[in-house]
Each structure stands twice: as C-alpha cells, then as structure tokens.
Amino acid sequence: MKKGTIEFRIGFILTGIILFLAILSVFYTPYDINAMDKTARQLAPSLQHLFGTDNYGRDIFSRAITGSRFTLLVALSTVGSCTVIASALGLISGYLGGPVDEIIMRLIDAVSSFPDILIALIVVTILSYGKYTIVIALCVTFVPSFTRIVRTATLQFKNAEFVRNLRVFGVSDLRILLVHIFPNTFPLLLSTIVIGLSNAILAEAAMSYLGLGIQPPTPSWGRMLQESQAIIYNAPWAAIAPGIMIVMTIMGLNSIGEGIRKRYLA
Amino acid sequence: MKYFIRKFLILILTVFLISLMTFVAFHVIPGDPARLILGTSASEEAVEALREKLGTNMPLTVQYRNWISGFLRGDFGTSIKYRMPVASLMHDRIPVTTLLGVMSLVLILLIGIPLGIFSARVRNTPGEHVLNFINILGISFPNFFLSIIFIWIFGLTLHWFTPGRYISFDRDWAGCLRFMFWPALSVAIPQTAVLVKYVRTAMLEQLREDYVRTARGKGVGETAILYVHVFKNAIVAVVPLIGMIIASVLSGSIIIEQVYGIPGIGKLLISSVTSRDFPLTQTLVVYIAVIIVVINFLVDIVIQIIDPRIRLSDRS
Amino acid sequence: MKETLLNVKHLTLGVTERDGSVNKAVDDISFEVRKGEILGIVGESGCGKSLTVMTLMGLMKDDVFVMDGQILFGQDDLVRVTPERRRQINGNELSIIYQEPMTSLNPLIKIGRQVGEPLRLHRKDLSDAEIDRMVLELLTEVGIQNPGQIMKSYPHQLSGGMRQRVMIAMASICRPRILVADEPTTALDVTTQAHVLSLLKRVNEEFGTTILFISHDLGVINRICDRVLIMYAGKIVERGRTRDILNHPAHQYTKGLIRSIPTRDQKGKDLICIPGRVPSTMDPREPCPFAPRCGHTMEVCRQTFPECRELAKDHIVYCHMFD
Numbered sequence: 001m002k003k004g005t006i007e008f009r010i011g012f013i014l015t016g017i018i019l020f021l022a023i024l025s026v027f028y029t030p031y032d033i034n035a036m037d038k039t040a041r042q043l044a045p046s047l048q049h050l051f052g053t054d055n056y057g058r059d060i061f062s063r064a065i066t067g068s069r070f071t072l073l074v075a076l077s078t079v080g081s082c083t084v085i086a087s088a089l090g091l092i093s094g095y096l097g098g099p100v101d102e103i104i105m106r107l108i109d110a111v112s113s114f115p116d117i118l119i120a121l122i123v124v125t126i127l128s129y130g131k132y133t134i135v136i137a138l139c140v141t142f143v144p145s146f147t148r149i150v151r152t153a154t155l156q157f158k159n160a161e162f163v164r165n166l167r168v169f170g171v172s173d174l175r176i177l178l179v180h181i182f183p184n185t186f187p188l189l190l191s192t193i194v195i196g197l198s199n200a201i202l203a204e205a206a207m208s209y210l211g212l213g214i215q216p217p218t219p220s221w222g223r224m225l226q227e228s229q230a231i232i233y234n235a236p237w238a239a240i241a242p243g244i245m246i247v248m249t250i251m252g253l254n255s256i257g258e259g260i261r262k263r264y265l266a
Numbered sequence: 267m268k269y270f271i272r273k274f275l276i277l278i279l280t281v282f283l284i285s286l287m288t289f290v291a292f293h294v295i296p297g298d299p300a301r302l303i304l305g306t307s308a309s310e311e312a313v314e315a316l317r318e319k320l321g322t323n324m325p326l327t328v329q330y331r332n333w334i335s336g337f338l339r340g341d342f343g344t345s346i347k348y349r350m351p352v353a354s355l356m357h358d359r360i361p362v363t364t365l366l367g368v369m370s371l372v373l374i375l376l377i378g379i380p381l382g383i384f385s386a387r388v389r390n391t392p393g394e395h396v397l398n399f400i401n402i403l404g405i406s407f408p409n410f411f412l413s414i415i416f417i418w419i420f421g422l423t424l425h426w427f428t429p430g431r432y433i434s435f436d437r438d439w440a441g442c443l444r445f446m447f448w449p450a451l452s453v454a455i456p457q458t459a460v461l462v463k464y465v466r467t468a469m470l471e472q473l474r475e476d477y478v479r480t481a482r483g484k485g486v487g488e489t490a491i492l493y494v495h496v497f498k499n500a501i502v503a504v505v506p507l508i509g510m511i512i513a514s515v516l517s518g519s520i521i522i523e524q525v526y527g528i529p530g531i532g533k534l535l536i537s538s539v540t541s542r543d544f545p546l547t548q549t550l551v552v553y554i555a556v557i558i559v560v561i562n563f564l565v566d567i568v569i570q571i572i573d574p575r576i577r578l579s580d581r582s
Numbered sequence: 583m584k585e586t587l588l589n590v591k592h593l594t595l596g597v598t599e600r601d602g603s604v605n606k607a608v609d610d611i612s613f614e615v616r617k618g619e620i621l622g623i624v625g626e627s628g629c630g631k632s633l634t635v636m637t638l639m640g641l642m643k644d645d646v647f648v649m650d651g652q653i654l655f656g657q658d659d660l661v662r663v664t665p666e667r668r669r670q671i672n673g674n675e676l677s678i679i680y681q682e683p684m685t686s687l688n689p690l691i692k693i694g695r696q697v698g699e700p701l702r703l704h705r706k707d708l709s710d711a712e713i714d715r716m717v718l719e720l721l722t723e724v725g726i727q728n729p730g731q732i733m734k735s736y737p738h739q740l741s742g743g744m745r746q747r748v749m750i751a752m753a754s755i756c757r758p759r760i761l762v763a764d765e766p767t768t769a770l771d772v773t774t775q776a777h778v779l780s781l782l783k784r785v786n787e788e789f790g791t792t793i794l795f796i797s798h799d800l801g802v803i804n805r806i807c808d809r810v811l812i813m814y815a816g817k818i819v820e821r822g823r824t825r826d827i828l829n830h831p832a833h834q835y836t837k838g839l840i841r842s843i844p845t846r847d848q849k850g851k852d853l854i855c856i857p858g859r860v861p862s863t864m865d866p867r868e869p870c871p872f873a874p875r876c877g878h879t880m881e882v883c884r885q886t887f888p889e890c891r892e893l894a895k896d897h898i899v900y901c902h903m904f905d
Contacts, residue, residue: 250406476685484673
C-alpha cells in the first residue's frame, strides 16, 4: 500500500459524507429549515426527526445539513480568494526579491503578529455585518501564512538548475514564473489549502458561535451550537448533531492533508 | 548582549506597527465612527457632539498622537457602552484572563510533554496508532463544542461545577480554581494535541541524529537514550513553539470565556465588538496583540538562556 | 601469527529499497582482525565498508539487515547477540569514532559527562570522583591542553580536531579490545588529520587497542595501517600487508586506486582516475563487479566471481587474471 493511503481513505469518506449531505440540502430537506412547531419542541432523535428538534421545534437534521452547505461555501470562498491573493503575492515576492519582497514580507509579518481571531474581530467590527464580511475577515486572516508558503516554494525553485537553464534559453520571467515554477508549488499548496479549509471551517464556526459570522435565519453549525447551549440538559442532541458534523469535517480534511503530506511531501 | 538589543528594538518596532495598523484599521476604512455608532437616524448635532468627544474631528496624525500619548500615560480612552475609562474596565478583568491562561498552559505542558515522549517511545507499535487517533480527535474538536459537552456532562449532569456561575478568586479561591479547571481544560485540549505532535516529531527527529548513534555505540540503553540524550535536545527544539501555543491559548480563551460566562478580557472584547464600542475594541485589540508579541520576545530570551549553543556563540 | 580477535565469515548484508526490493550491499565477505594490529578497509563510498562496521557495532539503519554470515568476537556472534549483551559489549569491548566529530557529540551535554559515560555504564563500581579523575587524565593523554576547562564545555565550543580527540578519548576510556574508526580524518584539515592519525597510532601502541580503520584514502591508510582490505561494490577484491599491497598491487582496481593518489612527481600533469563509475546497488551486477571498468575483462569475468588466490604470504587477491 502506498504511503498515506489510510489517511486518504478516512479523509475522503468523512468529507464525502459531509459533502453529500451539503449537496442534498440544495434539493431536499425533510422539513423546512425555518418552520417552527410548538407541538414538536425538543424532541429526541427518532425516525421522524433523525437528529431531533430544537427549542422552537425546528428539525435539526434539516438545519444541520443546510448549515454544512453555508459553512462549506464560506470556507471554500475564503480559501479560494485567499489562494489567489496569496499565490500572486508569494510568487511576486519570492521571484523578484529585493525591496518588493522586503515590503510585502514586512506587511505580512505585521499582520501575522495579530492572532487570527483578533484580525477577524477587527474586520467584523469595521465592516459591519454583511454577507461577505465573514469571508473577508477570514481571508485576511489566512493570507499571511499562505503567502509565506508560496514564497518559500518559489524561492526554492527559483534557484533550481532547471530554472537557471530556462533563463539561459531566454524564456521570459512571467513564463518561467507561471508555467515552470507555479505548478511545482502545487503539492505544498494543495496541502496548505486542505488544512486552510479545515481552519476556515473552525474559524467560521467560532465566529458564528459568537454571533459574528453567518447571520440568522441562515443556519450554521456555530450558531446552532450557541442556540443549543441553553437547552443542553434537556436536549443534548441539539448540540451533538452540529458538533459531530464539525468534528467529522475537520477530521476528514486534516486526514487528507496528512495524506498529501505523507505521499508527496515527505 | 547585541542580540538582546536587536530583539528589543524589533519588539518596539512591532508594537509601534501594531498600534499604527490598529489605528489605521479603525479610523481610515470605516468612515465616520460617530455616524456608525449612532446610526443613520441620529441628528447631525448629536453626531458632531460625539465626534468632538471622540476627537475624530481632528486630523488623523493628531488623533494618533493623542491616542498613543494617552496609552503611554495609562489613559486608554473611554468606553462608549459602559461610559467608563477603558483602563478601569480592564483592571478587574486582566487577572481573571491571566488565571485562565496560566491554568491552561500548565495543563498543556503537564499533559502534552509526557504524552509526546510516550508517543515517541511507542513508535512502530499498535499503541502509536491509538495515540495518533486520540491526537487527531483532540485537534478536530472545536474548543467551544468541547466546552458545551463539559457543561452538559460535568456541570449539569454530575454537578461537579455550576455552569455560568463564575466564582471570584478573592472570595473563594478553591471554588474559583474548581470552576476554572473546566474552561482551562477546554482551552488546553486542542493545544495539548498540537504540543504532543510537536514533542513527538522533535523526539523522532533527534533520534535520527548522529549523537544518538554515538550513545548506542557506547552501550547506552533505549530508555536512557530517550530521557538523557534526546529529551533535552527535543525540548530545546520545542521551546520556540511555546510562544505560538500561548498565543493560541489567549485566542482560545476569548471564545471560552464567552461559553462559560467568565468575566475576563475576552468576554469584554466580544461584547465591545457586538456593541460597536470602538474605543474599547481598539484598546483591547492592541493590548492582546502587544501581550503576545511581548511573550514571544520573552520566549526568545528563554531560548538564549537554555541553549548553550546560542548562549555562547553570542558571547564570542 | 597473532591471535584472531574478530572473525567475519560470509557476511552478506541486504538493503531494503523504497520500492520494497532488496539489494545485496555487502556480498559474502570474510576477513579476520588480529590482536594488536591496525587493519584498514579501503574503497569508494558505497562499497559497503561503512555498512560492514556498522553491522559490527549493531548500529545499522532500519533498512539494513543481515542476510547471511557470522561475526565471531570472543564467545559472541555479533550478528545474533541479544540487545542486553550488545549494550555490555558496545563502549566496553568494542567502540567507534565517526567521520563527523561535529554532530557525533550531544550538543547539550558537557564534554566531561559524555566522555565519562562509558565508564558510568560499564564500571558500576567507580565513584563519580574517580570517573572524573580518569576522564581528566585521558583527556590530557589525547593531547587536550586544558582538560579541566574542556570537561565543563559543550561540544560547539571545540574545534573539529579537538572534538575528534574527545571522541577518541570517549571511545578508548574503557580500554576496548577493538576501536572502529570510520573515516575519522575525512572531515578534518590536513594538519589536524596528521595529529589525529598519530594519536590513533599511540592508542594502538600504548593501550594495545586493535583498530579497524575505514577510509577511502589509500594515502591515509598507508600512514597508519599494518594490513589492508580493498573493497569494491560489496566484495573484498584484495587484501594483504599495506606495504605489499602498495608496492605490488595485484587487482586492477587496487592499481587504479594507487595510480589516482596524487604524488609530487605527477605535479602539473592531469589527475589520473579510474574510467567508468562505481556501480549503484540498483545496477545489474556482473559476477566480478569490477568487470565493466576493468581493462582486462575476460569471458570468465562475466560468468563467475574469481576464487581466492594467495600470491604471497598474507597477500590475497580475487581476480581471474591469476587463475
């Protein structure tokens, strides 16, 4: 068996389940996610309500799988935009070097001297809540580490024999950068992206738990956990369902990340 | 000595950058804070009065100078929501967060280091896979979900502590510690998992070093190799990461204070963000960021002291 | 003839490659080490000389394993000793110094403690004070100027030559029967090299320690070794007294090695080297591994590995030219 196969298997199964549920929620949920039912409050899990109901009688399964969709969307758009920005910054910084590199890296250093959650809180404070606030907040948080990784990889290949040869043949800098160097950073970038996704999901859940992420009535895992806290004694399933879904997603993504690291980077 | 001076200058520069960036973020991007605070329905006079009070009608450079000189005098501005000096709001809350942070760190080190060594010891055995799994689980549990589970099981079901009822240290120190154990554990568990991974990796890396081969050549047994030869080197390799762990502990406690209702800096910060209390948020952000930078500076100095290689190469 | 201290019989070592296949890195070699001598093993990097001595010490990496053979040392077969017995032997009866004196000492433990550790492990009856006294004495003997201060120092404070002296002190403090020196001078500059060589010679003469000296440099071997084994691609191809080998080399590979030592009268001329390259363990191996590079390859060289031929007393070669 190749290295990392076990990690890949666990990772793809866990994320596969979550992804399937998220896609399912676009087409079908057993109940309307916002339909309240006074007669069905805090019901334990059963065949009618797989994960039970919350304090307002809303179906937790429907809300949890819809929540996974929004959480994943936030995580994907965060990491996607972050990858684009960071790849550009990292490639330019690493390849050009000199004062440009110095300026970019000092800025990156300054931003990353703030802990992630503080950056997110600052952005949320100054932008006032909107649909994209949380994405921007998390994106700003992740850009520094992503940029550093792309820059390091670029530096490593910039001085490689094959790149020096290309320069002798008169290949343009932009072509060297995009066609010859950038693809070489993929394995490292990919594992960074996967780990970044898991961090983004954790961060989004934390922000939503604090009431600063995805805004109601849109369901999200963090928000559901926060709402469940008041009824945890009578209806623990209200916390366990979204909680376990977060844990499964994080475990799945971390496993895939570990698998990539073991197979392609070790 | 030159090293300390250089590090100290970098520290001062970083603190300056932190204050500048925070200031810029709060003053340049959002437009008019007075308008934001009062909302669109407020009268122009009211907004103008608040501008006067906040000092936002002055040029930015003057505002920054006033803010910084206030900071240096211990005047951190006035909270809009609480209508109190920020300094006195912080005064009671700093010890609470410090206690939580210290307790978490102690738990992390107390559990993480022995477990890290143990997991290096059981390498290539079934025990390794069990530990790996527990470790992945630890990293994957968000600390606030863990807290909710703790509140449910240990608080509400077993009655080992009363959730939501914070006990102050001055009134009943034993009760306070008993209560704080749970939030501290919630902050600690994910970070412990991270530390176990670091210690394990460092131990395994050190085991591949030439000096381990030398020790085996002398007839040193496996246990002595781990504890006498490798451990010291592995710890020296892990110490630089302690700064990062402390930063994560502080970040974690911001959320955990919210979950357990602990009146610390983190809870104050979240309530200031929710109520758009700009002066308070701004001060707390700078305060926390500076604390973390200072801790990293101290960690750097500790490394100097414990690693003879750096200690002496600097002297010569 | 002197008594045999260590006897290697038909030793064959396998290396597991990344893809799971196994290569013979050392192929059926036999030799003996005689009491009181300095025996050299010469060969290019990758010829298996280091693997052989690491097996002797039980310090092989995880991917190396013994496929066949014995290493007889006193009552023990070193290939099959228990871990406990191995710990009793290592540092006490067998010890080793390495090519990299920089990394072979623990960076965070003081020199005095590291040098004294073998005594602490193998002479349980000695007190700490006695151990310290013996370390101090030995450090003086290996030519360290201010041993008291050095004992309290850390490895990085010492020069490369000093570290190698410390290593030698550490390896000889229990008066082992055999000291393995794995390219001990390769990483040192020429002057330091000479000092370390003469120190090893003294350890051999004054302590009566037998030395197994590994090098890729025949020039160094010539200065210190009584007898020498020439290894090529996992095989011993020639062995004998150093003087005989250098003056009357028999194997084409040995001749090549001797020709490639730069000497004064070749000054200004091109450096001579053996054509071709050392076969990698991955290459298909000819029965005589030197056949592809040898100028005198015959049909039989590609069919069987030559039998051992004794050319003179104690001078043995494996080559079909002497059939």
